[in-house]
Amino acid sequence: MTTSWYKRTQKGISTPTEEKREVPDGLWYQCPECKKVIQTSVHMENAYVCPECNYHARVGSKEYFSLLFDENTFEELDANLTSGDPLEFNDSVPYPNRVKASQAKTGLKDAVRSAAGKMNNVDVVIACMDFTFIGGSMGSVVGEKIARAIDAARARKVPFIMISKSGGARMMEAGYSLMQMAKTSAKLALLDKEGLPYISLMTDPTTGGVTASYAMLGDFNIAEPGALIGFAGPRVVKETIGKDLPPGFQSAEFLLEHGFLDFIVDRREMKDQLSSLLELLK
């Protein structure tokens, strides 16, 4: 899918040199889509996109921040918010243990990180979800950090960019999880009132409560190629209708065709395209 976007002076994709050095030579990446094997460093320099088939690998906040913030420099917001356990939820594992295990595994505090910084010299606040943390599920921490990130954008009078990647609600926070949809949407209503831009970027996958709240509320709803985006997951839809789903159902391309996205953006052009869009609004 080509997007009708061009700019006469295109800047290259800036991959910070520090990031480059982190990856030792001799590591290999196999594209899950076309099975092509390339060097990890090549894959990384290509914004984690397969040079062969364009498959956009799932990456997290660390990668998006380094792709979008100038010189990978940003001020992280509310970095130390972690989850409570108001319901004392216990299935096989008590919820706090589940959270701690995920924190240990991922090095993250929860499923979203937020930061303020410059993107091609445009001041922005970006919040980005991490799917590796309990499936990018939305509990109180996710809702609160996004709410505070929107508040930060309002206080700084800068645009807000939300990068969604989520399996949906954090079941272990039940009612609290549900109300995060309300909280984040309320803050976006305030952002509207102040005339500040909101770009919602949906990445693979964006489903459930996230789709039914902030992900679909952008002034600009955009997505990466091939991203799965839906309210109900494909398995649930299939069970509901008792039929196989048409090919490409709930893909970014499908949503674009049905009028729910403004455009699809190649990750390698994302930074320039987003900053150009924001420049046009100034």
Add this chain to the structure above:
Amino acid sequence: MYLDFEKPIQDLEGKLAEMKQIADDSDVDVSQEVKSLEEKIKTLKKDIYSNLTRWQKVQLSRHPDRPYTLDYIENICDQFIELHGDRVVKDDKAIVGGFAEIDGNSFMIIGHQKGKNTKMRQVRNFGMANPDGYRKALRLMRVAEKFNKPIITFIDTPGAYCGLEAEERGQGEAIARNIKEMFMLKVPVICIIIGEGASGGALGIAIGDKVLMLENTWYSVISPESCSSILWRTWEHKERAAEALKLTAEDMLKFKLIDGIVKEPLGGAHADRESMYKKLKKVILDTTAALQKVDPEQRISDRIDKFSAMGVVEDLAPAAEITE
């Protein structure tokens, strides 16, 4: 219809009916026995209904005899003019809405609607709305705002519909938009969970100045059955899931995720419909009157503040860090 935990009541009520039959058919005076049995039933009911488990409350919330949105409308309002359609695709029959009159006051009333028999359950899609239903609801809220009429919503849904067309027409977008727009409505908004409040499908019409739950209802991010199937790969552990989710009116009020509970008659809303209607009518009128005393801008900012405060987080070290 009796639920499984109502079996002891059913047995005694069966016995009572039998006894009365015998009295009718013969000259034996059983009035003493009848009286004592009636007392026994009363005590038993009190005992059962004041010690309901969370799952039993879920069962009551789904009781087929329970009043639905249109029952409340018909029995509370002096007049109701239903308004149809989202002006884009169709008229979704899982959500109804229209202007109503209660004691000389006009309201916009919107609610999920379940069907009462097999045919109507299909027509109403079991109270599971498509995007068209949420868009109709928002359209009607806008009309209410234009004419400065308070909005009452009745929530009673097992969830937003998960069909193919729902996805094609943007179920997520429709719910998201409603949630955001409802925050900015200049008129009072009162939301009442009258049965099931399942997830985004409920929340899509449940952003209000006052969110109330009837005593025997549930409101959560997922149904106990779905929760059970995710956690234990089977629907069988729904009781345990209901306990874990803490989804009752009492739980939700304790968590400050709702504003109040409306008591139901002993045995549930269907056990004494008239008193339920009377009580809810009074709640609606009193709550609206109180909200109308507040300035619209203040109401909006209170509404936003209330939902913004929902959540439990711990801040390990409040200072922000500079990361490179």
